[in-house]
Amino acid sequence: MTAEAMSPLKIVPMVPKVVSPAPEAPEMATLAGQAETDREVEPAVRVRGLTVAYGSTPGIKSIDLDLPERSVTALIGPSGCGKSTFLRALNRMNELFQGVATAGEVLVRWDGQFQNIYAPGVDLVELRKRVGMVFQRPNPFPKSIFENVVYGPRHHGVSNRALLAEAAEEALHQAALWDEVKDKLNAPAAALSGGQQQRLCIARALAVRPDVILMDEPTASLDPISTGKIEDLLGKLSKDYTIVIVTHNLQQAARVSHKTAFFLNGELIEAAPTLQMMTNPRDRRTENYVTGRFG
Amino acid sequence: MSALNTGRTAVPTQTGVGAAVRTRLRGRRRDTGAIWRGLFFASAIFLVISIAAILVMVGRQAAALFTQVRPLAFLFGRVWAPEHGLYGALPFLVGSLAATGLALLIGVPLGLAGAIYLAKLATPRAQRVMRPAIELLAGIPSVVYGWVGLTALVPFIRRHSGHVTGFGLLAAGVVLAVMVLPTFISLAEDALRAVPQDIEHGSLALGTTRWQTIAHVLIPAAWPGIAAAGILSMARAIGETMAVQMVLGNSPVIPAGLIVPASTLTSEIVLEMGSTPQGSPANNALFAMGLLLLLISLGLIIAVRATRKEATAGVRQAH
Ligand SMILES: Nc1ncnc2c1ncn2[C@@H]1O[C@H](COP(=O)(O)OP(=O)(O)OP(=O)(O)O)[C@@H](O)[C@H]1O
Numbered sequence: 001m002t003a004e005a006m007s008p009l010k011i012v013p014m015v016p017k018v019v020s021p022a023p024e025a026p027e028m029a030t031l032a033g034q035a036e037t038d039r040e041v042e043p044a045v046r047v048r049g050l051t052v053a054y055g056s057t058p059g060i061k062s063i064d065l066d067l068p069e070r071s072v073t074a075l076i077g078p079s080g081c082g083k084s085t086f087l088r089a090l091n092r093m094n095e096l097f098q099g100v101a102t103a104g105e106v107l108v109r110w111d112g113q114f115q116n117i118y119a120p121g122v123d124l125v126e127l128r129k130r131v132g133m134v135f136q137r138p139n140p141f142p143k144s145i146f147e148n149v150v151y152g153p154r155h156h157g158v159s160n161r162a163l164l165a166e167a168a169e170e171a172l173h174q175a176a177l178w179d180e181v182k183d184k185l186n187a188p189a190a191a192l193s194g195g196q197q198q199r200l201c202i203a204r205a206l207a208v209r210p211d212v213i214l215m216d217e218p219t220a221s222l223d224p225i226s227t228g229k230i231e232d233l234l235g236k237l238s239k240d241y242t243i244v245i246v247t248h249n250l251q252q253a254a255r256v257s258h259k260t261a262f263f264l265n266g267e268l269i270e271a272a273p274t275l276q277m278m279t280n281p282r283d284r285r286t287e288n289y290v291t292g293r294f295g
Numbered sequence: 296m297s298a299l300n301t302g303r304t305a306v307p308t309q310t311g312v313g314a315a316v317r318t319r320l321r322g323r324r325r326d327t328g329a330i331w332r333g334l335f336f337a338s339a340i341f342l343v344i345s346i347a348a349i350l351v352m353v354g355r356q357a358a359a360l361f362t363q364v365r366p367l368a369f370l371f372g373r374v375w376a377p378e379h380g381l382y383g384a385l386p387f388l389v390g391s392l393a394a395t396g397l398a399l400l401i402g403v404p405l406g407l408a409g410a411i412y413l414a415k416l417a418t419p420r421a422q423r424v425m426r427p428a429i430e431l432l433a434g435i436p437s438v439v440y441g442w443v444g445l446t447a448l449v450p451f452i453r454r455h456s457g458h459v460t461g462f463g464l465l466a467a468g469v470v471l472a473v474m475v476l477p478t479f480i481s482l483a484e485d486a487l488r489a490v491p492q493d494i495e496h497g498s499l500a501l502g503t504t505r506w507q508t509i510a511h512v513l514i515p516a517a518w519p520g521i522a523a524a525g526i527l528s529m530a531r532a533i534g535e536t537m538a539v540q541m542v543l544g545n546s547p548v549i550p551a552g553l554i555v556p557a558s559t560l561t562s563e564i565v566l567e568m569g570s571t572p573q574g575s576p577a578n579n580a581l582f583a584m585g586l587l588l589l590l591i592s593l594g595l596i597i598a599v600r601a602t603r604k605e606a607t608a609g610v611r612q613a614h
């Protein structure tokens with residue numbers, strides 16, 4: 001769990017994990033090889049014809065996208081193109097804003113089968129237990145470190161102190177924060193550094209044991225060292241979780257993600273294995289973006 | 296609402312005046328600036344002098360009492376009988392504190408529910424109705440509250456309690472509770488609205504219900520502001536005179552129950568100030584009660600400032 005031991009700035013794109021037993025892929029997979037392994041990865045979330053509008057302002061238009069299970073999908077694109085809107089549509093957080101209208105389907109694997117989270121009667125509490133979220137700015141509650149981590153389990157009915165302590169320790173280990181906070185679990189969360197607060201928020205999301213974790217620019221307000229720690233963390237977490245991350249940093253997308261989706265003006269232009277997106281995109285607009293010609 | 300948030304409205308008003316003056320007299324900015332600065336400075340000085348004058352006057356008269364009566368005999372004396380040389384203010388102090396406490400006991404839960412409703416649950420339409428209604432509540436003169444209390448509440452209590460009069464702390468507490476509601480609601484609502492949306496959404500995104508989020512994140516995060524609202528309501532309640540005096544029964548004894556006539560510091564001052572000769576011990580004792588009220592208010596203001604400081608410190612830490 002020593003995140004410091006790893007280089008925070010490794011640039012090698014990660015290799016997607018395969019569901020079926022496959023030979024260990026080499027560090028630098030070929031494009032074709034990546035594309036092939038990607039096909040074998042079963043999606044955890046299928047998005048079909050997803051459209052979100054804020055009153056008369058269009059947010060995203062008719063998006064189709066599969067999010068592969070147990071891997072990291074990066075959402076990239078210029079500011080205002082709808083990345084956050086797309087992300088918040090996956091756990092129905094958009095509905096907290098006034099005048100939002102959503103159409104289309106988001107199919108989440110739920111007890112073994114795909115369920116449309118926009119179907120009538122879907123329990124938002126159950127949905128958000130399965131699809132967790134980490135925000136752009138660390139948003140710890142004004143409570144102790146411990147109470148922050150166990151907030152989810154506590155309000156989902158766990159009251160046994162030992163169970164909560166166990167859950168907290170596990171989540172903090174997963175978030176690579178345990179060693180830094182184990183002696184001050186009762187200290188206020190606000191006393192942690194920004195990077196520690198963000199890992200605390202990741203631990204808080206993990207403690208609910210979601211299947212999918214949505215992260216909206218989780219390192220945007222952090223220094224390079226904290227960013228490196230969180231990127232390392234993403235690599236480890238993707239063994240167990242389906243992760244979707246919004247990022248403005250193409251290097252970061254290349255470092256942490258297996259699949260990348262490029263948004264522009266509310267539309268999904270292209271989605272493909274990250275290496276392919278970075279080196280050989282199909283669409284001219286994607287190429288312009290990843291080569292820094294606009295955006 | 297503007298009457299309640301004087302701290303907040305005062306600033307825009309000043310800059311508004313300043314800006315208007317600046318545009319109107321652009322050419323001779325320096326001269327007119329000096330004149331206006333002088334005017335503002337003079338009014339500030341006037342304010343300080345008035346406050347100092349009140350303190351000196353009240354303090355001097357109170358000090359005169361303490362040459363004749365021991366301070367402890369005044370503060371903890373249980374009997375108020377100037378004709379026998381007994382100047383115990385304890386019955387009034389107890390009455391004031393009990394009426395205020397009761398008002399908060401009734402008003403704070405109601406007010407908190409109202410503030411949560413307005414800040415988080417009400418539709419814009421409901422807010423458009425509720426806000427002016429609350430402002431109206433704040434604008435009703437206290438004699439009207441007292442009158443309604445006297446003609447409706449006191450007889451109601453008399454009928455349903457079997458007590459002889461219906462006057463007492465219960466009636467005063469209920470009237471005061473209604474009177475502090477506007478102050479409390481608008482301040483508590485501000486505090487709830489000031490909680491960063493990120494924190495609220497963070498809780499909802501963890502799969503908690505709206506109620507869990509309100510109870511376990513929103514209210515704790517807004518707590519310093521809610522506490523300040525409570526303290527300011529307390530200050531308002533303890534200083535209220537007319538309405539309380541009309542429903543309390545005004546008997547200078549430590550009340551043995553909630554539905555027996557009692558008295559407070561403020562109502563006793565009002566009742567007796569005309570009938571005690573200037574400079575008499577009884578008159579000085581009234582001033583000492585005034586001083587006591589001043590000190591209590593001062594303590595409450597210090598407490599509010601402390602919670603404000605705590606609140607801003609908390610916000611700064613969170614960012
Ligand atoms: N709460 C909201 N209310 C109204 N319009 C919104 C809201 N959130 C987003 N929008 C609009 O939807 C569009 C997409 O915004 P969104 O926040 O999803 O973009 P983004 O790709 O996340 O941008 P950024 O990279 O700057 O975070 C924009 O035109 C934006 O103005």
Ligand SMILES: [Mg+2]
Nearest residue numbers: 083084085216
């Ligand atoms: Mg965004």
